[in-house]
Amino acid sequence: xxxxxxxxxxxxxxxxxxxxxxxxxxxxxxxxxxxxxxxxxxxxxxxxxxxxxxxxxxxxxxxxxxxxxxxxxxxxxxxxxxxxxxxxxxxxxxxxxxxxxxxxxxxxxxxxxxxxxxxxxxxxxxxxxxxxxxxxxxxxxxxxxxxxxxxxxxxxxxxxxxxxxxxxxxxxxxxxxxxxxxxxxxxxxxxxxxxxxxxxxxxxxxxxxxxxxxxxxxxxxxxxxxxxxxxxxxxxxxxxxxxxxxxxxxxxxxxxxxxxxxxxxxxxxxxxxxxxxxxxxxxxxxxxxxxxxxxxxxxxxxxxxxxxxxxxxxxxxxxxxxxxxxxxxxxxxxxxxxxxxxxxxxxxxxxxxxxxx
Amino acid sequence: xxxxxxxxxxxxxxxxxxxxxxxxxxxxxxxxxxxxxxxxxxxxxxxxxxxxxxxxxxxxxxxxxxxxxxxxxxxxxxxxxxxxxxxxxxxxxxxxxxxxxxxxxxxxxxxxxxxxxxxxxxxxxxxxxxxxxxxxxxxxxxxxxxxxxxxxxxxxxxxxxxxxxxxxxxxxxxxxxxxxxxxxxxxxxxxxxxxxxxxxxxxxxxxxxxxxxxxxxxxxxxxxxxxxxxxxxxxxxxxxxxxxxxxx
Ligand SMILES: Cc1ncc(C[n+]2csc(CCOP(=O)(O)OP(=O)(O)O)c2C)c(N)n1
Numbered sequence: 001x002x003x004x005x006x007x008x009x010x011x012x013x014x015x016x017x018x019x020x021x022x023x024x025x026x027x028x029x030x031x032x033x034x035x036x037x038x039x040x041x042x043x044x045x046x047x048x049x050x051x052x053x054x055x056x057x058x059x060x061x062x063x064x065x066x067x068x069x070x071x072x073x074x075x076x077x078x079x080x081x082x083x084x085x086x087x088x089x090x091x092x093x094x095x096x097x098x099x100x101x102x103x104x105x106x107x108x109x110x111x112x113x114x115x116x117x118x119x120x121x122x123x124x125x126x127x128x129x130x131x132x133x134x135x136x137x138x139x140x141x142x143x144x145x146x147x148x149x150x151x152x153x154x155x156x157x158x159x160x161x162x163x164x165x166x167x168x169x170x171x172x173x174x175x176x177x178x179x180x181x182x183x184x185x186x187x188x189x190x191x192x193x194x195x196x197x198x199x200x201x202x203x204x205x206x207x208x209x210x211x212x213x214x215x216x217x218x219x220x221x222x223x224x225x226x227x228x229x230x231x232x233x234x235x236x237x238x239x240x241x242x243x244x245x246x247x248x249x250x251x252x253x254x255x256x257x258x259x260x261x262x263x264x265x266x267x268x269x270x271x272x273x274x275x276x277x278x279x280x281x282x283x284x285x286x287x288x289x290x291x292x293x294x295x296x297x298x299x300x301x302x303x304x305x306x307x308x309x310x311x312x313x314x315x316x317x318x319x320x321x322x323x324x325x326x327x328x329x330x331x332x333x334x335x336x337x338x339x340x341x342x343x344x345x346x347x348x349x350x351x352x353x354x355x356x357x
Numbered sequence: 358x359x360x361x362x363x364x365x366x367x368x369x370x371x372x373x374x375x376x377x378x379x380x381x382x383x384x385x386x387x388x389x390x391x392x393x394x395x396x397x398x399x400x401x402x403x404x405x406x407x408x409x410x411x412x413x414x415x416x417x418x419x420x421x422x423x424x425x426x427x428x429x430x431x432x433x434x435x436x437x438x439x440x441x442x443x444x445x446x447x448x449x450x451x452x453x454x455x456x457x458x459x460x461x462x463x464x465x466x467x468x469x470x471x472x473x474x475x476x477x478x479x480x481x482x483x484x485x486x487x488x489x490x491x492x493x494x495x496x497x498x499x500x501x502x503x504x505x506x507x508x509x510x511x512x513x514x515x516x517x518x519x520x521x522x523x524x525x526x527x528x529x530x531x532x533x534x535x536x537x538x539x540x541x542x543x544x545x546x547x548x549x550x551x552x553x554x555x556x557x558x559x560x561x562x563x564x565x566x567x568x569x570x571x572x573x574x575x576x577x578x579x580x581x582x583x584x585x586x587x588x589x590x591x592x593x594x595x596x597x598x599x600x601x602x603x604x605x
Contacts, residue, residue, distance in 0.1 A: 024438050050437035054430065055463035062427035062460070066403075066434025069421045074434065092424050198401060198419055199439060211404075211413050211422035 002181040010035035010174040012144040012182075013103060013167070014043060016151035017075055021186045022101070023049035024074040026063035028056055028082060031115040032171030033105035036077040047185075057082035061089030061102070068098040069210050071197025073155045073188070077103035079171070080121055081112060083129075090164055091130030094226075095212035097196075099158030101151070102136075103167045105174040108336040116336025117171030119256060122313035125168045126285045133223070135230050136166045137237065138284040140255040144178040146282070152183050157237070159194060161229055168284060170308060172257045172338065233286040240288035244270060245277035249299060250352065253292065253318050254306040255281045258332075261339045262306045265348055268341075274352065284314075292321035303328045304351055306344060310334035364388030365397050366418035373411060377577020379534045379567035380408050383476055384415060386540070387445070390548045391418070394555070400443040401435065403428045403471075405457075407449035408482040426457025429464035432471045443551060444471040451481045454490040454514045461516070468525030468559040472550045475516060475562065477592065478569040486572030490514045493587055498572070513591060517564050521597035527559040529598040533566040535584040539594065546596075553601065566592055 007015065014036045017025075025044055027037040037053065044051045050067075054060030060076050067074040078086060083104045093100050106121045108114035125138045137157055141147040150167055158165045193199050198208045214222060241259075244266060245251055254262040259280040269276045281288045292303070303322055305312045312330035319328050331347035333339050366388040372381040391400050397418060404412050406425035413422050423431040428446035436444050453461050453475050461473065480498055481487040487500040491513045495504040505513075521529040528550050532543035543565055550561035566588050568580035575583055596602075 024434065026434065052433060052437060052467075055459050059427065059430040059433075059460050059463065062424060062430035063434035063437075065423065065427075066421065066431035066436075067438045068434070069431075070435055070439045072438040074438075088424055089427070096422070198421060198435075207417060208419040209413070209421070211420075212424070213410060213413060213422055 002183050004179060004181050006177055006179050007144060008035055008175060008177050009144045009147055009169065010105065011039050012180045013077075013147050013151050013174075014039035015182060016148040017101065018043055018047055018049070019183055019185050020152040021073040021155055021188045022075045023047070024064065024067035024072050025049070025076065026052040026054045026060040027076050027078065028054050028060050030079045030082045032107055032117065032174050033077050033079050033103065035174070036103060036105070057085035058088065061086040064100050065089055065093055065096070065098060068093065068100045069096070069198050071193035071199050075101040075103065077105065079105050079107045080109045083121060083124065087130035090136070091132050091134065092212045093164045094130070094134040094136070095132065096210050097162035098164070098210065099155060099162055100164045101154045101158060101167065102164055104169070106168065106170045108334060114336035115171070117257065117308065117338065118334050118336060119170050119258060119308040120334065121168065122284065122307070122309070125166055126287070126317070129166060134226060135285055136164050137161070137233060137286070138166045138168055139239075140168045140282060140284050142173070142256050142259050142280065144173070144176075144180045147173070148180050148182060162196075163229070168256070170257050230286070234289070237283060238286050238288045238290070239282035240291045241280040241282060242291055243278040243280065245279060245295065247275050247299070248277035249275040249301045250304065250348070251277050251279055251295060251300055252304045252306055252348065253279045253281070253314065255284060255314070258306050258308050258339055261341060261344050264341050265344045268345060269348065276348070287317050289321050292318055297325035300326050302326055302351055304348060305330040306339070306347070307332045308334065308339050364392050366391055366400070366416065368415050368417040370414065372415050374408065375571045377568070377570045377580065378408070379478070379565070380411075380476060381415075382534055382540070383447075383474070383565050383567060384412060386544050387447070387474060387547060390544060390551060391443070393548060394551055396443045396551070399441070400445070403432045403435070403444060403446040405446060405448040405452045406483070407452045409447050409449055409452070409476065410483070412447065426452050426455070427460055428452070429457065429460040429469070429473060433464055433467070433469050436469055436471050440470065440557070443555060445474055445551070446471065447474045447476065449482065450475070450477045450479065450489045450491040454516055462519070465520050465526050465560050465562065466523050470554055470557055470559050472554050472561045472563065474547065475564040476567045477516070477564055478567040479513070479588065480569050480572045482569045482572055486569070493591055515592065517562065517597040520562050525560055526562060526598055527553050527600045528561040530562070530596040531564040531566065531592060531594045533584060533589050533594050535566070535568070535581040566594070
């Protein structure tokens, strides 16, 4: 049995990272994720790890780049404006094939936006976390417990792929307190350091080097390999929750905090006899295409995309799978205005009654 | 008689730097000091962006190649998780004094225990000779075709002087590579910096005044005179901070 605690989402993320083997963190303060660096600033030294408050997000992600090159499980976290600054470094991590975990506790955007929660970074997270056409696996937990589970295993994916992993949550999930069950500390040994790491030269008869620079034709080959890796994710790593979709005539698609509010609405409507279900992507990349594509469209009359951002950002990914077989509606709040039960219910009812969401 | 050997961390291939470019000289000096200190297996070169990035081809030891200006940040990450390694970043003036100004000043201020070797050639060599933060007043570049005008571009940044105002750095010095004496002093300065790092004492900074025959549009030989008349009077060689001596 794991250890039960009542924790803020951000703190749960930090503790789960440590238990998952994270031993280096660098970051720069930004709301609503400050509890992550604050927690790690004292927690990492307790377990022999290192914490650095970087002079910027640009520097922080490059510190992670350096630590990761030494084979150490390294992480950084931020929110929208800071993730934009990390874009360069994330692209370099992908280019140099370095694992790392990046956490985005998102807030209202664009620009400085607001410090209140919003799911405003879906497109950035899934389409272009930086220049050059690369992807990261993107996890979108919907509770502190799910965040713990994701963080605990995040480096296993990152090291398997030698590619950064992004965890996307919003300021709401980062700041509410929930009960979590914490897994045991992963035991990592020096012998387990990845063989490509630059940790020790002793006894190694090859030059250790890691670079984000390649020329043609090698770079084209690496681009193609990355493409194969992304395809592999689609086959093996998709995570999705489907809820009451078997007989559903209407299906809500929502992730993270929006999915929690949407699930309440689905339960309320089910109690009234409405045949409605929910698809909750847990991985946003790879996207759970099949869950949407393989719905029975002789039965499904409409799909409702609910996001805490306006306009909806996931809609195109949904439409690509629906392929015009039923209408797709969207409803959202943004700019720090939260989704609430009444608003979501009302929006769904409008769709059911034949109107626009 | 001392035997003259090729430094062991230089790759077997000849350097492809432009003829007369002091990046190759500086790289050789570092490799020789590493041999002298027996640190071949323990050293880690953090390769920056600029002509220095070519060292991914010419450096035979371990290296991590990093983003433009971010070498001190990456080196921070390296050293914090692996304090034993001899870590140095080799950065050009655009890399260090423009895009990477925050990273160098902050790493120096934190007193990170690594060495930065700063090759100051007063131009952006790699991108074809644009103005650098260190370009001299009046110096012609592809973006200051009438010469650098301080009214719109300010003055050349003196990094040794800036960094030596900070509390944490342990050794800050500038050498000019255009004379045998300058080269010998530079070798000693690099060695001293590495020794301070190996003793775990903190941040060390060695600036090397270098040239760029291609973009200065001078013959390699003429760059040596040019440095005497123009570069050295502005960027004065010397030891700007040495806590080993200051403490005595
Ligand atoms: C973010 C970013 N901006 C611009 C460049 C283009 N770039 C490559 S090298 C360089 C200048 C290098 O000049 P310097 O640091 O003085 O080194 P040198 O080539 O003169 O040795 C620039 C601007 C880049 N690689 N990355």
